[in-house]
Amino acid sequence: MTQAAFLDRPPESATLTDYDRSHMKLYMRLLDAATDGAAWQEAVSVLFGIDPDKNPERARRVHDSHLARARWMTEHGYRLLANERPPS
Numbered sequence: 637m638t639q640a641a642f643l644d645r646p647p648e649s650a651t652l653t654d655y656d657r658s659h660m661k662l663y664m665r666l667l668d669a670a671t672d673g674a675a676w677q678e679a680v681s682v683l684f685g686i687d688p689d690k691n692p693e694r695a696r697r698v699h700d701s702h703l704a705r706a707r708w709m710t711e712h713g714y715r716l717l718a719n720e721r722p723p724s
Contacts, residue, residue, distance in 0.1 A: 642684060644694065645701040652713055656705070663706035670703060 642662070647653045656663075662683060669679040677688040680699040688695035 642698070642702070644698050646705040650712075656709065656713060659702075660709075662702065663709055666699075666703045666706045667710065676700070676703075 642659065643655065646659065647655050665683055666679060669683070676696070676699045680686050680688055680695045684695075684698055684702075686695045686698060
């Protein structure tokens with residue numbers, strides 16, 4: 637994933653955003669990494685291409701905010717996604 641492909645923080649919203657829809661795969665990979673016990677530094681390096689040693693504050697912010705949004709998706713967002721109608 638390239639740096640241009642994501643924001644430092646996903647948009648905060650009580651509804652699904654276009655950002656959420658386009659980053660579903662990233663959210664799943666973050667959740668898998670957390671479940672597998674991967675270090676956040678490894679996850680942010682692999683998934684976002686950010687070196688946590690060179691930019692630790694940004695790396696942590698990007699990782700934690702996207703993981704939080706991914707968890708929101710598992711608790712709330714999936715319901716909204718399931719109730720969406722496909723385009724006609």
